[in-house]
Amino acid sequence: MSRLVIVSNRLPALGKGVAAGGLAVALEAALKGEGGLWLGWSGKTSENPGAMQMQTERQVTYAAMDLTPEDVAGYYEGISNSVLWPLCHYRADLLEFTRPDMERYMAVNGKFAEALVEMLRPDDLIWVHDYHLIPLAAALRKRGVQNRIGYFHHIPWPAQDLFRALPRAKCFLAAMLAYDVVGLQTRADVRNLRDALDSMRRDLEEITPPRGTRIGAYPISIDTAAFATRARRAQELPRIRDLIQRFGPRNMVIGVDRLDYSKGLPERLRGIEQLLEDHPEVHNKVSFLQITPASRSGIEGYDRIQQEVAERAGRLNAKYGTLDWVPVRYINRAFSHSLLAGLYRLSRVGLVTPLRDGMNLVAKEYVAAQDPADPGVLVLSQFAGSAAEMGAALIVNPHDVEDVSNAIARALTMPLEERQERHASLMRRLSQHHVAAWSRSFMNDLDPRSLGAVSPASGPD
Template identity: 80%
Template sequence: MSRLVVVSNRLPALGKGVAAGGLAVALEAALGEKGGLWLGWSGKTTELPGAPRLQDEGRVTYAALDLTPADISGYYEGISNSVLWPLCHYRADLLEYTRADMDRYMTVNGKFADALLPLLRPDDLVWVHDYHLIPLAAALRERGVTNRIGYFHHIPWPAYDLFRALPRARSFLSSILAYDVVGLQTPADARNLKDALGAMRSDLEAMTKPRGTRIGAYPISIDTEAFASRASRARDLPRIKELHQRFGPRDLVIGVDRLDYSKGLPERLRAIEQLLETHAGLHNRVSFLQITPASRSGIEGYDRIQQEVAERAGRLNASYGTLDWLPVRYINRAFSQSLLAGLYRLSRVGLVTPLRDGMNLVAKEFVAAQDPADPGVLVLSQFAGAAAEMTSALIVNPHDVEDVSNALARALTMSIEERRERHWAMMRRLETYPVSVWAKTFVNDLEPAARRKKIIPETDPG
């Protein structure tokens, strides 16, 4: 049986008692089943990186690769975070491109390829993750690697007209065609990539030898059963009991997002202000909890959004708060998965309104955390990948403040019968297609045709 080799920008935390996220759990399960290797950046920088350090845990070997400060500046902060991230989230106005950064991005992908090459076995399946490493398969092919290689793009893939704003766009598309299977979050993302490939077909045929790359939608999910169980147990945590008493009879609306301009946080706070302006009866009856761990500091777009969100939350509390009630609690730090699960379960509304998102697993976690007998309501942006599956949520346009405000008012007054019906439909989807099915489906499609099993995919990947 072939091994699975995972390559990602960062390795998961090892041996520190840190609860792994859903993606790490799914990939580690897939690696453990087949036996495998996971290569990624160690998180450390040094002027003279050596070969990756290997650490065995069970059937999985972790290979930690160090990078130089110049690598991080050009590859990570430059092209990954200041070009590809804003472009894929439809913010071409925020692109900060330099040829030096692009050269470094390609060089680092070459370093990953060089680090992986001596560790590969002839029948290994290689699974590359996310936009940091788009050119990795091409770099491996240049070094003579003939293994099956797959790529999963965790963030949106932009429409062709926007994608053309990327310098060296043809080179990126040529790199995509070095993969055997390319997975995206939604059918719309897959169509966008296929449109770009079709539009540049003649140029690409001259640049690369076609491999018959398979492109499809593989919507990522969560460990539904485990998260639901965690939320049920979390109600007995002392901190959750304390918060339940503190909020008292007030309904809790929760948002959990990284601090990022793609998450629509200023627009969300404007919608909350609109709700309070037009529904005076909700004053002192509803509390909004926004948990926003700091994201990438030192990058202009992120620093601006941090200041704007903090100022807007402060003005809201100054305008509507009383001695015993603050309408908005804005917290800039991370919480454990258990505490988050308990907070989701306490909440009447989950407010997930990104301006653009590949999937947004918070939406799925909120649904899984609910008490089926008395579930909360999910208010979800139409521009989150999750909206293609969580169709029983209240779907909103995050740019339309009144639309979001009206959805909040509806969610806060929705009958228990409707809440149960909507929750049941979404929970059924999550139970049928947990993250383990996502991983198994992709790996199965990456296998050579002769070894593929009959697995029912979430969507037609063709």
């Protein structure tokens, strides 16, 4: 059987196993059982670009590669976070492209390729993850690698007109065509990528020979059953029991997001303020908990959003708070997955309102955490990839303050029977399309033994 080789920008913390949540859990499902190799940046900087640490846990060998400070500045902070991230999240106004950063981005992908070539076996299946490593397959092909290589794009793919704002756009598209399978989160993302490829097809054929690259939508998910169990058990945690006593009869509305301009946090707080203004009956009866671990610092867009969110939360509390009630608890730190699961289950409303998101697994975790007998209600942005699968949530436009406010008010007063029906519908989807099904679907298309079932460039929905 072919060995699976995963390449991602970052690795899970070595020595601590695979972390709970996000990409790490999703990829653990793919590696579970047969094992494999996982290559990524260690998160450390070193003046020795060849520095590599190897560690094996549960049949998986983790290869951690150090980068130089110049690599991090150009590849990670430059092209990845100051060009590709804002572009894919429809913030072309934040693009900061420079030629030296692009050269460094390509060079670091070359370093990943050089490191990987030394460890590859002829029948390995290679699965590359996310926008940091778009050129990796092309770099491997230049080095003679003929293995099957797949790529999964975890964030949105922008519409064609917006994509044209990307400097060196043809370079990125040509790099995509070096893969055998390209996966995106939604059908809309697939259409956007295909439109971009079609618009530049002649130019691209001059750059790279076509491989019959297969493009499809593979919506990422969570380990639904395991997360539901985690949430049930979390109710026995001392901190959760304490919160239940402290909140008393108050309903809790929860939001959990990285501190990022794509998450729509200022807009969300405006929606909460509109709710408090329009519905004085919820005063002293509803508490909003916003958990926002600090994200990338030192980049203008992130520093600005941190200041704006903190100031807006402070003004809201000053305007509506009382001696015994603080409307918004805004916390800039991370919590364990078990504690988050308990908080989700405790909350009457889950507020997931990004301005643009590839999928957003918080929405799925919130639903999985609920008590089916007395579930909470998910309020979900129409611009999250998960909205395509979760129509039983209350779908909102995060730019429409009144729409968000009305949805929260409706969620807080929704009858039990309707809450149960909506939750049951969402859980059916999550139970069928869990993370193991996601990884299996992609790997079946990447493994040559599965070819022929679906024609090239179609992929699953």
